[in-house]
Amino acid sequence: MNDIPQVAEKYKGEIAEIVLGKGDYVAGGAKGMPFLSFENPSKRRPMIAGEVVDDLEGYPEMAARMFDGRQNDPVEWAVMWKELGMDAVCVRLLSTDPARRGASPEDAAETVRRIADRTGLPVIVCGCGDRAVDGRTMAAVSGAVKDSRLILAKAEEEDYKTVSAAAMANGHVVLGFSNLDINLAKQMNILLSDFGIDGDSIIMDPLMAPLGMGLDYSYSVNERIRLAALSGDGMLQQPMLCDTTSAWDVGDATSQDDPALGDPVHRATWWEVMSALAAMMSGADILVMRGPAAADMVKVYAAELTEAD
Amino acid sequence: MATAMEFFKLLPKTNCKDCGHPTCLAFAMQLANGKASLEDCPHISEESRKTLNESSAPPMRTVRIGTGDRAAVMGGETVLYRHERRFVNPTVYAVTVSDGLSDEEIVSRVGYAASLRFERVGTVFRLDCISVRNDSGDAERFSAAASMAAGSWDSPLILESESPSAMSAALDAVKGRRPLICGAYPGNMDRMMELAKEHGCPLALRGGTLEETASMAARAKAAGIEDMVLDTGAVTLKQCLERQTAARRAAVRKKFRALGYPLMNRVGSGEYAVALASVSTMKYGSLVIFDDLKPYEALPLFTLRNNIYTDPQVPIQVKQGVYPIGSPDSHSPIMFTTNFSLTYFTVRADIEKSKIPVWLQVVNTEGLSVLTAYAAGKFDPEHVAEAFRESGILDKSDSAVIVPGLVARMSGKLEEIIGRRAVVGTNESKNIPKHLREFMSG
Ligand code: B12
Numbered sequence: 001m002n003d004i005p006q007v008a009e010k011y012k013g014e015i016a017e018i019v020l021g022k023g024d025y026v027a028g029g030a031k032g033m034p035f036l037s038f039e040n041p042s043k044r045r046p047m048i049a050g051e052v053v054d055d056l057e058g059y060p061e062m063a064a065r066m067f068d069g070r071q072n073d074p075v076e077w078a079v080m081w082k083e084l085g086m087d088a089v090c091v092r093l094l095s096t097d098p099a100r101r102g103a104s105p106e107d108a109a110e111t112v113r114r115i116a117d118r119t120g121l122p123v124i125v126c127g128c129g130d131r132a133v134d135g136r137t138m139a140a141v142s143g144a145v146k147d148s149r150l151i152l153a154k155a156e157e158e159d160y161k162t163v164s165a166a167a168m169a170n171g172h173v174v175l176g177f178s179n180l181d182i183n184l185a186k187q188m189n190i191l192l193s194d195f196g197i198d199g200d201s202i203i204m205d206p207l208m209a210p211l212g213m214g215l216d217y218s219y220s221v222n223e224r225i226r227l228a229a230l231s232g233d234g235m236l237q238q239p240m241l242c243d244t245t246s247a248w249d250v251g252d253a254t255s256q257d258d259p260a261l262g263d264p265v266h267r268a269t270w271w272e273v274m275s276a277l278a279a280m281m282s283g284a285d286i287l288v289m290r291g292p293a294a295a296d297m298v299k300v301y302a303a304e305l306t307e308a309d
Numbered sequence: 310m311a312t313a314m315e316f317f318k319l320l321p322k323t324n325c326k327d328c329g330h331p332t333c334l335a336f337a338m339q340l341a342n343g344k345a346s347l348e349d350c351p352h353i354s355e356e357s358r359k360t361l362n363e364s365s366a367p368p369m370r371t372v373r374i375g376t377g378d379r380a381a382v383m384g385g386e387t388v389l390y391r392h393e394r395r396f397v398n399p400t401v402y403a404v405t406v407s408d409g410l411s412d413e414e415i416v417s418r419v420g421y422a423a424s425l426r427f428e429r430v431g432t433v434f435r436l437d438c439i440s441v442r443n444d445s446g447d448a449e450r451f452s453a454a455a456s457m458a459a460g461s462w463d464s465p466l467i468l469e470s471e472s473p474s475a476m477s478a479a480l481d482a483v484k485g486r487r488p489l490i491c492g493a494y495p496g497n498m499d500r501m502m503e504l505a506k507e508h509g510c511p512l513a514l515r516g517g518t519l520e521e522t523a524s525m526a527a528r529a530k531a532a533g534i535e536d537m538v539l540d541t542g543a544v545t546l547k548q549c550l551e552r553q554t555a556a557r558r559a560a561v562r563k564k565f566r567a568l569g570y571p572l573m574n575r576v577g578s579g580e581y582a583v584a585l586a587s588v589s590t591m592k593y594g595s596l597v598i599f600d601d602l603k604p605y606e607a608l609p610l611f612t613l614r615n616n617i618y619t620d621p622q623v624p625i626q627v628k629q630g631v632y633p634i635g636s637p638d639s640h641s642p643i644m645f646t647t648n649f650s651l652t653y654f655t656v657r658a659d660i661e662k663s664k665i666p667v668w669l670q671v672v673n674t675e676g677l678s679v680l681t682a683y684a685a686g687k688f689d690p691e692h693v694a695e696a697f698r699e700s701g702i703l704d705k706s707d708s709a710v711i712v713p714g715l716v717a718r719m720s721g722k723l724e725e726i727i728g729r730r731a732v733v734g735t736n737e738s739k740n741i742p743k744h745l746r747e748f749m750s751g
């Protein structure tokens with residue numbers, strides 16, 4: 001009567017493994033729901049990427065102060081993430097925005113190359129959001145870094161060909177973005193594979209909404225994606241990347257007006273940590289994080305949950 | 310819940326129709342869907358009724374601490390994932406009041422617990438329980454502390470002691486409050502069970518492993534205890550996740566009765582405690598007791614609980630209509646927003662901060678945020694104009710209309726339809742006070 005029934009699920013599918021950087025980092029490979037050793041023997045800790053921006057305008061002061069001035073040089077900033085023990089760097093090339101500095105694709109590519117060289121880590125590369133500019137930037141970045149497998153972000157339903165072509169040209173990985181919806185996520189993977197990209201070169205970004213700003217939706221969308229993948233849907237078996245930096249945009253996370261809410265730096269840190277824990281519990285294989293203290297905590301927790309490292 | 314076939318096997322199979330259904334099988338199918346009650350078949354044998362009642366009971370018991378409206382309700386869950394069905398009873402949080410504190414310290418500690426309260430998104434996020442803990446080792450002190458804490462706290466109580474005699478004294482001191490008795494471990498279990506029965510209180514059971522916890526629960530059940538909360542003895546994040554997942558799957562998928570009770574954790578305080586609480590909140594924990602919880606930890610944690618326990622199908626909405634803020638007059642600014650409650654309450658709070666009276670028009674977007682609604686075609690100039698017409702807001706004030714900054718693109722068209730000047734407001738509501746002041750002076 002007291003023998004607890006067997007509760008491990010038997011799944012038909014598993015998550016693809018994506019080799020990154022110089023071949024020494026791998027994302028994905030899960031064979032069960034996150035961190036359940038009794039059904040998921042993969043024991044691979046989710047990767048954590050530290051965010052770097054190459055133009056600080058609009059970047060939150062409170063977060064900037066945590067980097068001791070090193071945020072003023074994107075390469076130094078990336079090296080700091082490496083020193084903190086993170087697994088990857090996510091660089092946003094905001095300087096290429098014509099409404100900002102309008103930096104050239106070549107300059108941006110040079111930044112990425114130096115980050116990859118100095119840190120030796122895999123790099124996730126994001127554009128500035130201007131489609132035409134980003135197309136040129138990704139092409140330049142792809143050609144400038146040939147000895148490290150990058151993740152080029154991001155392919156969207158209305159515009160995925162340029163970035164996909166840029167990635168394919170030099171064997172990089174594409175990040176397929178979709179908007180908080182399992183069907184859209186699947187659709188994106190189908191578009192990319194029809195375009196000729198192999199399953200070992202696609203990572204999906206199903207839009208991780210942060211705590212208090214839609215986390216409820218993301219948590220369930222992620223879970224549904226992961227469950228569908230494990231039960232054999234081949235078009236959802238790509239690793240998931242969840243970006244939790246938007247936790248810093250939530251009013252309650254950083255607000256300084258109301259002392260009853262407690263210290264804002266600790267609060268913002270927890271805001272991002274909980275967003276990241278929710279991402280991991282629902283299936284994230286790669287996290288992009290902003291706060292160094294938050295990233296450090298999450299790395300420790302992730303290692304413990306995985307029992308790896 | 311049993312399947313239709315399981316029900317069918319135990320019915321008389323005479324198809325006599327006395328239950329109001331054409332056949333026993335049809336009745337069995339209604340039973341399995343929860344649409345009929347066993348009582349409707351007068352011919353079922355006593356033995357079958359017993360078996361069926363057992364298997365048609367919900368997979369997890371609902372357990373209450375305290376009484377009445379403010380009782381903390383735990384358990385009653387029927388699914389593993391929230392997209393299957395909404396999780397019903399949000400994780401209950403408690404902080405500890407030690408009986409090692411002086412009398413004044415106890416009162417101020419309870420005051421602190423009460424201050425962990427935030428009004429958000431139209432609901433109040435608050436701490437649910439205090440847990441009076443017998444650190445002194447003294448029965449009399451424990452009972453005095455319990456009675457003092459109970460006197461300044463009108464919400465549910467937990468009593469924590471391993472000593473049955475101290476527990477008995479404290480239970481006498483807070484009669485009628487129906488506290489959680491916390492708790493029983495293998496060594497004191499028999500006497501704690503007696504106390505739970507004698508006082509009609511729920512009982513927390515703590516085993517060192519999941520197996521031990523389940524066998525304790527089975528033993529308690531056999532002894533006639535119904536209201537239990539189980540601590541699986543997890544002290545790390547991984548144990549918490551794995552044991553609680555195993556317990557929930559066993560209860561829901563395998564109808565394993567001995568684990569069909571709400572789960573709890575005692576987590577201490579500080580960083581690791583909050584991380585454990587977060588994992589427990591997401592993964593099937595119904596009660597978390599902290600030594601201490603800081604406001605900067607409480608607000609994100611309460612928000613997480615709120616997010617996990619909302620209905621994933623239905624965003625929380627407010628009604629379309631005009632909401633006066635302050636006492637607006639015939640020249641006060643008109644602003645509009647969506648009826649997604651998160652959006653409405655955020656905007657409302659920031660308008661209030663400006664201390665400037667405003668007419669706020671809420672437009673029905675079926676509970677979507679500004680950009681989501683815009684992208685879904687539910688927040689276009691036509692919809693907005695229609696809401697204005699319905700409420701007659703433009704007759705209440707001759708002021709210009711302030712458009713949410715994120716949908717600045719609609720302002721031209723909107724002006725055209727309503728024949729009133731439309732001014733583009735800020736993207737983020739936190740900048741509303743500054744913008745409103747400029748708007749009033751400009
Ligand atoms: C959660 C979410 C969803 C949830 C819905 C949540 C909800 N109830 O609305 C779901 C999953 C259902 C969803 C669906 C879609 N979404 Co959506 N979603 C989000 C997400 C992550 C957060 C939205 C949110 O909750 N914001 C919080 C609220 C409080 O913000 P808000 O309403 O804008 O209010 C703020 C300001 O506007 C301002 N404000 C509000 N009112 C007023 C009034 C005045 C006068 C002023 C001055 C200011 C002001 O104050 C508030 C606080 O600052 C955003 C991305 C993001 N991070 O913002 C995407 C986002 C809004 N979604 C988007 C899209 C495209 C969609 C879909 C069309 C895609 C799809 N999956 O099919 C659907 C459409 C929905 C439908 N039914 O068809 C896009 C919109 C693109 C655009 N620029 O138009 C976004 C921006 C994501 C993106 N980057 O692509 N989404």
Ligand code: SF4
Binds near residue numbers: 328351
């Ligand atoms: S009353 Fe009972 S025996 Fe008669 S048809 Fe209904 S289920 Fe069958």
